[in-house]
Amino acid sequence: MDTNEVLQVIESDTGTFVCSTDGGNPLASLDWNCFGSKDITSKTQGERVFSTVKWTALSKFSTCSCSSHHILSNWKSTTNVTVNVLYPPTKPHFKIGQSGVFGDVHVIENNTLRIVCNSESNPLSNYTWTGPGFSGKGDTLEITNVNISNQGHFKCMASNRMTRTNGSYEDGSKSSSFNLTILYPPSNPKFKFENSSGQLIQSNIFYVVRDDTFSIYCDVKGNPVPDIKWDDNKSNPTLKISNINLDINSTCRAKNLMKETASQKEISSTSEASFSIVVFYPPGIPTIHVSNYNGYSVQVQNGNVSIIESETINATCFSPSKPMPAYKWTKEQSFKTLSTNVLKFVNVSRYESGAYLCNAENTMNRSIGKTVVGKNNSQLILNILYPAIVNDIYDISIVEGSQLEIVCPVVHGNPLTSIVTWYRQSVEKRWNNTLLFIKNVSRADDANYICSVITDMFPTIGTSSRIEKRKTRYILKRGNTLVPLFKALFLHYFQLK
Template structure:
């Protein structure tokens, strides 16, 4: 029994039973036959009838006649001949029910009620067909066949080499359909009929890579063939994993360059084909990737090298649920070899003294592979050495500089045809210490010149360069006739020095030098280069030590000296001395009176046996051929002890007074004071009177008062100035007259009064003298004044006299010893 769903799927089919009545007409008119396209036609299908005419008569009409069992469907359809053929008349025809050609009529959409319709054809209205087509209706055909249990799938999954069984079933139809399998040459069972259905099974075995389609074909006399198909997919476990690097197949030993971003992929084939998440990468017991791709963040590192395992796991699930799914797990091991270049150690800076031995060594950590090539290169001349160490005997300056150390290995990464050179390179310095040498020194305007002459106001650009390691202290200086080794500029830690003189002058004429020294140079023996610079200039004062105002003494000598700065240096005739003659200067020459000495830039002029007229001004004129000449005024001034006064005289005026006179002489150029010492012969104490020099006065007198009558007095006279006493004092003796007559009483009062006045005046004078002497000669007391032989001491050998209470008494020569006296 079929369920309602199956019954509803069955379609009613109509089968036309064609009964052919053969009648053959032979004659001049010819013959006509009718045939159909099929014996049975399923309901809803089309039936094509063909009318065939054989004869000699010209064809002009085909007449189709339906003598059907239903009078409502009886009709004639006349088709005019020849082509293009068309329907003639069309009385009440429904042209949607058929189509035609010149000799065919196709009935569209055959219905069940067409059963037993009878069709004939006629040619030219007079030649009838000798047969007819009768439509007969039977049951409808079976439903399309299905495959039991798998009618809802199109793919059938099976495991390779397993035995499978499929059953095809057809339901309905009268008669039942015939079933046949096309499936791997499998063994088909006999058809099995059960009620309104028929089934047939096939049993087969298939291997991998034999995927195919199994087809069940149902045939039925009432309709076309019907088929049902099932695609067979043969499953098999995954293959042993293989590996690829960046898509290229590789073996189980993979070499990858350090920090490379390359990935390693694990590949396996099977059915079902493993997905990327069916793979697991492990290193030891650690899962490092949960998919088919193994990669390293930031590139592979040295510690990432080692043995890895790739595992692929899949499950084969058959479509036949009665069979158990099969899970398969396969693994492969692979070794990751991380390639990397050798790595240099820190390269130190090397230092050694000139002439010492030095070993250069490139120390490094080997890479992978460990075979390493070492190259040492000197950068300044590109000389290379391929040893790991290089020995330099007896260092030269040229050995100093920058060196390059390179270490290399050859890496062959998997999946890459070209070899990769791995290298590490570093630069280090070799310092060769050596003493300083001055290589260049001079003026930029006169390169390499040792002697240079320039005009005044020229700019001088000095330069000095040294060769030194380490750098030097550079001293630039000059030496001239005034000063030796004057440092003009000093720099520390350099190899060159510059110094500019913006406007060269006379004083810049000198010998210039550049000296350099470093840690390995003795300062005392520091190398030096020199050059001479001469600045053309007219004569001028050098600024040396000389005096334009000179003092002299009578009978002595006085010398003027002067040096100039000038280039060219004046010759002997370039120095001319003149003496002032009251109205003009007159040239003087070498003689007994004058001595002139000229040597280079130095001249001296000596005046011999000085006389008073020599105390005047002198003019020096210097010329060297460059204008203007140089002129300098000199003065000779007296500066000596005065000449002693002469012509000492006295005149007695009274028995108690006397007048002393003398004539003054040259005061030695300084203001002089006349000193008069007097005492009675019997006394040991001197009385002192002084008188200051008065300009233009020659003769002097002084009054001695308070004398005793009838007494003998000694007088000493000399003069002194700031330089000291005159060289030869003078003296005399005189007697005061005896008072013979007593003065009258009135006269006595007068005398007394006069005497009193005289005494007062004398006291005042003494006080004044004492104050003056105290101020001038540092006398410690005002009065009384005591002068003794200790006070006046004469050294005959030195012609010096010392006043122990006053000033120097130069030239005093006492003729006798004096006792102390006091003045009241």
């Protein structure tokens, strides 16, 4: 062949070269340097020497040399054959910047990925990239604003076509791949009931009922997986609550450290969210606050309150609960109800005495779980105080020397206890009894006789009172008879200090 021609072969191809020279005495010797082959044969035809080398193409060699030299001198002559050994791509390797990449590639979300694929081959390779939703050509893969949709398996394919001098060819290819992992900071915490697979809590305010036991799971996404802590500063995404009694305000905090491939810089990112647990509880035994317009008041639970008739009072029912309860008042042996917490009595009368029941009721709607209705009540026994009175007393006529017995017609009030006294108006004479008794009536007994009833009332609120009611009889002597005259009525009112 023409030694000026470049012979193109493919790595591992085999062939032979023959080199010859003539003249000289003795004849010249021939040596080969061709792909390190030792498979060389020589022969002589007349004055010409032939040397044949059998070779296997190696990519490290590009020249085959045949040298002739003579034993009697330093003469040497060399003929070269240029061989272009074609070979397929080697397995590609990756570089980011000046750093080689081995294994997974990590990139922070919204940053730019620029990675170079390199393979040795002859002729030079063409590069093709494939990945999640992506394909491209060229040795460099560049993705701006990477996001989670880019995460996945990327492959770089290096390929070439090796065409021999004789026109035959072979196609070569080799690929390498890597997994692209997108790093991103902790997401804003979301909260789930009980555990990571529990029901998503739609609000950062969570309603429970007193004595509930439950767990709240703080769900945070991030890569690397964030370290999650509650206020107790322990690395645990689960907040466990047992027999809750008080409202809780807590904060879930998440942190991770992100480091990109071929970078020495580590970036710390955090997120946090507060979570409030509101504890519902049913009404306690209501307290009833009874007050009048003079500023007197008293508080009772299932108790009695005594009020003087004609007072104006308010009975206010209160029960601590969450949420606030609805109130209803009912009276014993009555079907009427009053939907308010304030029961008003204007000029209260004795007919309003009795037992009044304040009912407090609330509805406790858990964020997750059954609704509970809470109920409680307290009784107010209203005791209306009013004085005893003396019914009408009619004058009488009586014969001198007769026995006089007159019972004072007292109508008892509330309280039942009262002081009944008869006394004669003209002289100081008293009978501390309901019975006016004179064994032997004489004309000296002519006089006004007064029946007095005194009631002491001690109200729970307000000022104690003493009230006296009187009725009078008048007796006059004419001959041997007593003639009735007009009766008088006296009322007295005393304030007890």
